[in-house]
Amino acid sequence: MKIDIVGGGPAGLFLAILLARQAPHVEMEVIEQNAADATFGFGVVLADTGLSRLSDAAPDVCADLMKAMTFGAQQTIVSQETPLTVKRPGQGGGAIPRLTLLNILQEHAARLKIPVTYSSRVNDIDSLAGDIVVGADGVTSRVRASDEMGFGTTRRELTNHFAWFGVGKAFECPALVFREYHGGYFVAHYYPYSETMSTFVAECDHQTWTDFGLEQWSLDERQKLFDTVFAQELGGLGLISNNSSWRQFPVIRNANWFCGNRVLIGDALASAHFSIGSGTRIAMEDSIALAQAIASSDTDAQRALAGYVALRRASKDRLISASEASYLWYENIREWMTTFNPHQFVYQFMTRTGRLDVARLREQYPELVRELESAQAIPANEALL
Ligand SMILES: Cc1cc2nc3c(=O)[nH]c(=O)nc-3n(C[C@H](O)[C@H](O)[C@H](O)COP(=O)(O)OP(=O)(O)OC[C@H]3O[C@@H](n4cnc5c(N)ncnc54)[C@H](O)[C@@H]3O)c2cc1C
Numbered sequence: 001m002k003i004d005i006v007g008g009g010p011a012g013l014f015l016a017i018l019l020a021r022q023a024p025h026v027e028m029e030v031i032e033q034n035a036a037d038a039t040f041g042f043g044v045v046l047a048d049t050g051l052s053r054l055s056d057a058a059p060d061v062c063a064d065l066m067k068a069m070t071f072g073a074q075q076t077i078v079s080q081e082t083p084l085t086v087k088r089p090g091q092g093g094g095a096i097p098r099l100t101l102l103n104i105l106q107e108h109a110a111r112l113k114i115p116v117t118y119s120s121r122v123n124d125i126d127s128l129a130g131d132i133v134v135g136a137d138g139v140t141s142r143v144r145a146s147d148e149m150g151f152g153t154t155r156r157e158l159t160n161h162f163a164w165f166g167v168g169k170a171f172e173c174p175a176l177v178f179r180e181y182h183g184g185y186f187v188a189h190y191y192p193y194s195e196t197m198s199t200f201v202a203e204c205d206h207q208t209w210t211d212f213g214l215e216q217w218s219l220d221e222r223q224k225l226f227d228t229v230f231a232q233e234l235g236g237l238g239l240i241s242n243n244s245s246w247r248q249f250p251v252i253r254n255a256n257w258f259c260g261n262r263v264l265i266g267d268a269l270a271s272a273h274f275s276i277g278s279g280t281r282i283a284m285e286d287s288i289a290l291a292q293a294i295a296s297s298d299t300d301a302q303r304a305l306a307g308y309v310a311l312r313r314a315s316k317d318r319l320i321s322a323s324e325a326s327y328l329w330y331e332n333i334r335e336w337m338t339t340f341n342p343h344q345f346v347y348q349f350m351t352r353t354g355r356l357d358v359a360r361l362r363e364q365y366p367e368l369v370r371e372l373e374s375a376q377a378i379p380a381n382e383a384l385l
Contacts, residue, residue, distance in 0.1 A: 001023075001025065001026050001027070001131045001132070001294075001299045001301065002026075002027045002028070002129070002130045002131050002132075003019065003026055003027070003028040003029075003130050003131065003132045003133075003134060003294070004028070004029055004031065004128040004129075004130035004132070004133045004134065005028060005029065005030045005031070005134045005136055006031055006122050006125070006128070006133065006134065006135055006136060006137045006141075006142065006143050007030075007031075007032060007134075007135070007136035007137035007138060007141075007266075007268070008030045008031070008032030008034075008102075008106075008116055008118070008136075009032075009102070009136060009137075009138055009266065009267075009283070010101060010102070010105065010266070010280050010283050010284050011136040011265045011266030011267070011268075011283035011284060011286055011287050012030055012032070012134070012136030012137075012265075012266075012287075013030065013102070013105035013106060013108075013109055013116070014054075014058070014061070014105060014283075014284045014287040014288075015134065015136060015265065015287035015290055015291055016028060016030050016109055016112075016114045016116070017058060017061060017105065017108050017109055017112060017114070018057060018058060018287060018288060018291035018292075019291050019294060019295070020109075020112040020113075020114050021058075021112070022291050022292065022294075022295040023291065023294050023295040025299070026294065028114065028115070028130075029115045029116075029117065029130075030109070030114065030115070030116040030117070031116075031117050031120050031122050032116060032117065032118050032119075032120065033119070033120065033121035033122070034118065034119065035118050035119050036102075036103075036106055036116075036118045037099065037103075039098045039099045039102060042097065042098065042164065042165070042166040042193065042197060042198075042199040042200075042240075042242065043070075043095045043096060043097050043098060043166075043191070043192075043193020043194065043197065043198070043199040044095065044096060044098050044101065044193075044199070044277075044279070044280050045093050045094070045095045045174075045191060045277035045278070045280075046065065046069065046093075046094055046095070046096060046101075046280060046281055047093050047094075047277060047278055047281060051065070051066065051094070051281070053281075053285055053288065054281065054284055054285070054288075057288045057291075058108075060108075061104065061105070061108050064104045064107075064108075065096060065101065065104055066094065068096050068097075068100045068101075068104065069094035069095060069096045070094060070095050070096070070170070070192050070193050070194060070195075071093070071094045072088070072093060072094075072095070072173045072174045072191060072192065073087065073088055073173075074086060074087045074088060074173050075088060075093075075173060075174045075175060075176070076173055076174075076175040076176070077175070077176050077178075077345075077346050077349060078175065078176070078177040078178065078179070078342075079178045079337060079340070079342045079345040079346070080337075080341070080342050080345075081179075082342035083175075084342060084343065084346045084368075084371070085368075086346070086350070086365060086368050087365065087367055087368065088365075089364045089365070093174065093191070093277060095174075095191050095192065095193035095199065096193060097193055097194055097197070101280070122137075122142060123142065125142060125143055125146040125262070126146070130261070131261060131299075131301045132261050132262075132263060132294070132301050132304065132305070133261055133262045133263070134262075134263055134264075134265060134290070135262060135263065135264040135265070135268040135269075136265050136266055136268060136283075136287075137268050138266065138267045138268055139250060139252060139267045139268070139271050141264065141267075141268035143262055143264065143268060144252075144254065144264055144268050144269075146262065147259050147260070147262065150256065150259030150260065150262075151254040151255070151256050151257075151259050151262075151264065152254055152255025152256045153252065153253070153254050153255075154252070154253050154254075154255075155250055155251065155252045155253075156250075156251050157248040157249065157250055157251070158248050158249040158250075158251060158273075158327055158330075158331060159205065159206040159248065159331055160203055160204065160205050160206060160248065160249070160330055160331060160333075161203065161204055161205075161206065161209050161214070161246050161247070161248055162201055162202060162203040162246070162247060162248075162249065162274075163201070163202050163222070163223075163244045163245060163246045163247070164199070164200075164201050164242075164244055164274075165199075165200045165201070165202060165223070165226075165239040165240060165241060165242075165244050166197055166198065166199060166200065166239070166240040166242060167190065167197070167198045167199075167200045167234060167237055167239060167240065168196065168197060168237055168240060169196065169197070169198060169235070169237055170192035170194065170195055170196060170197065170198055171190055171191065171192050171198045171233075172192075173191075173192075174190065174191035174192070175188070175189075175190055175191070175233070176188070176189055176349075177190075177230065177233060178333060178336075178337050178345070179229055179230070180337060181228075181229045183208075183211060184204060184208035184211060184212055184229075185204060185205050185207075185208050185333055185334045185337055186202075186203070186204045186208065186226070186229045186230075187202075187203040187204070187330070187333060188200060188201070188202060188203075188226075188229075188230045188233060189201040189203070189274070189275065190233070200230075200239055201274060202226045202230075202239070203330070205331070205333055205334050206248075207334065208334075212225070214246075219241070219244070219245070219246070222246060223238070223239050223241060223244070224238075226239060227239055249271070249273060249274075249327065250271055251271060251273075251324075251327070252267075252270065252271045253270055253320075254269055254270065257269060257305075257308065257309050257313070258305040258308070258309070261301055261305075263290065263305050263308065265283065265286035265287055265290055266282070266283030266284075266286055266287070267279060267283060269286065269316075270316065270320050272319065272320065272323045273323045273324075273326055273327040273330075275323075275326045275327060275329075275330055276319075276322055276323050276326050276353065278319065278323075282316070282319050285312070285315075285316075286312060286316065289308050289311040289312035290304075290308045290312075292307075292311060293305070293306075293307030293308040293310075293311055294307075294308075321354075322353040322354070322355050323353075325352055325353040325354050326352055326353050329348075329349070329352040329353075336348055336349075341375075341377070343371070343372055343375035343376075343377035344377045346368070346372065346377070347372050347377045347378055350365070350368070351382075357382070358378060358382050
């Protein structure tokens with residue numbers, strides 16, 4: 001069986017590594033448009049609960065990732081200029097430079113002698129002759145574009161505007177700062193990912209964008225505005241751009257995960273909003289399911305693809321609906337920032353995805369719940385849970 005994997009990001013490389021181990025009969029090639037040492041963005045979060053699944057699938061890869069990660073056992077949430085500390089369960093979330101993440105996966109792939117062709121963009125999917133063609137080619141997937149009718153692709157854009165920057169210092173801990181500035185509503189999501197660097201996602205709602213006339217501003221002017229709004233946190237350092245373009249998050253979904261011999265994984269299949277900090281691990285978990293399905297398919301491509309959907313659909317749908325609840329919450333930040341006091345705000349934030357009710361919140365964040373209770377921030381009907 002021959003498998004072509006389009007895209008050497010986290011999903012594509014991890015799939016190749018797992019296939020080399022679990023399905024050694026498979027012949028494969030990974031084709032990546034960028035050079036091995038190129039990447040967009042800065043650091044990404046890999047939640048620690050997610051890591052246990054990656055670790056079960058490839059303990060050595062996961063151990064290498066963990067060695068390169070910066071863990072933050074607590075997070076600060078600031079609204080109305082009041083910081084609240086959220087102590088996270090376990091080791092907390094860990095972050096890693098995206099380039100290091102890719103380099104670790106590339107090294108494992110090289111050790112397994114997996115052919116990876118870098119600096120080679122696939123434009124014509126029909127030219128790929130594999131029994132299975134995997135679209136691991138991210139949000140702008142070419143594989144998906146080759147048959148959007150067949151995949152049942154839908155897309156829409158969220159209204160908030162965001163851009164992904166770096167900062168040349170390691171913040172003490174990850175934080176979310178919600179700030180009103182001259183009638184605009186701004187959010188900074190930042191977290192350290194090495195001893196010297198942090199990621200900083202800058203966001204504002206659409207009304208702020210139009211009220212300030214940001215559409216007409218240059219990239220540099222927009223960056224300076226965020227430097228000013230978050231000057232207190234940045235402490236004199238400016239944001240660092242790396243092709244940091246301003247976008248509205250594209251929500252992409254596919255009713256059919258495969259179509260003929262073409263199959264989608266990771267962001268190509270469903271874009272996961274950055275506010276749940278799990279896009280990378282969700283993508284890598286797709287790879288786990290697809291590798292498992294291919295390994296047990298007895299070289300029957302259609303059986304493998306159907307097996308992938310059966311293994312993964314229910315859990316992926318849960319993660320994606322958490323992502324949806326999270327981005328819908330962010331779409332209304334103006335309302336939450338003006339309606340709730342800082343404690344109520346944190347309660348609303350922590351429960352926004354519907355995955356944590358008061359009972360689970362109490363179990364995982366006991367100190368926070370005590371503080372929220374004493375501030376009477378938990379609605380009476382929910383506090384009884
Ligand atoms: C602002 C922002 C912040 C984020 N923060 C986090 C975070 O904190 N934690 C987290 O887990 N995730 C985060 N994410 C999401 C994360 O980056 C993605 O979910 C994750 O990278 C998906 O992995 P993937 O392998 O599916 O796709 P990608 O990482 O996009 O990889 C796709 C690969 O395919 C290649 N490719 C594309 N087209 C072609 C082609 N035609 N031919 C050959 N190669 C091609 C690309 O070069 C790329 O290497 C964030 C995303 C954004 C936008």
